[in-house]
Amino acid sequence: MATVSPSWAYTLQLPHDPRAPGIARATLRTVLAAHGLTDVTPTAELLAAELLANAHRHTAGPYALRVRPMEPGRLRVAVWDNDPRVPPGFAAGGDLPAVPPDDAEGGRGLHLIRSCADSVGVSVLRELGASKGGKLLWAECQWGGLT
Template sequence: MATVSPPWSYTLQLPHDPRAPGIARATLRTVLAAHGLTELAPTAELLASELLTNAHLHTRGPYALRLLSVEPDRVRIAVWDTDPRVPPGFGEAPPRAAPADAEHGRGLPLVRACADSWGASVLRELGASKGGKLLWAECARAEWPVG
């Protein structure tokens, strides 16, 4: 009889500190290992790293990493920050190509290329909500053809 694992989620609140993205990536690896999803770690860590670095570089306030089981073999990596502006190339418009000599500008197009799905939500300040935005990306175990 097949078993179904219950859905799970983790949220890690992070201060605006240059060490925060590394701590979040270590937490991500631990969570994936605890749920038997270590094969997702390389892609999930890349996605998280780009989203976390974007939040750290382009905002002044705290940010948060949220991990969510979307399906048994699929995880959503989401990063919340205090700035409600969705970065160019992560909304509806296609990403802009970074100039060859640019030091920044490749992260979010990389997320779009490596994620199975991705998106953004602008959060309004309501009650206890702090507003801002949530950028997310999903990755899943590869489905191998049977036969």
């Protein structure tokens, strides 16, 4: 008899606190280890780190990390925040900003995400009823050597 693995998804609500991205990365590592996905952990953690840092830096409110498997053999790492503005690297048909100079202290996050992810996207969420609006930026990567 074949066994079916139950689907799973995790969402971690985070306050706008400088410690929140680190807590989210630790939670992501724990979740991936619990599901036997340690081979994808470095890439997933880098994607989460960049998305979380942008949410913390460019918004004033809470944000959330969401992680869930996609079919086949893909993992989606997403970050929600309450600002509906979409960064240029995620806008449909939008170009990435220029690569910053070597001595710049920032500006490489979206380039890292685009380099490490197999696909990226955004959902702009309109405020309806209990929804908080904002946007959900996501990046997907493969696990287990699947192509």
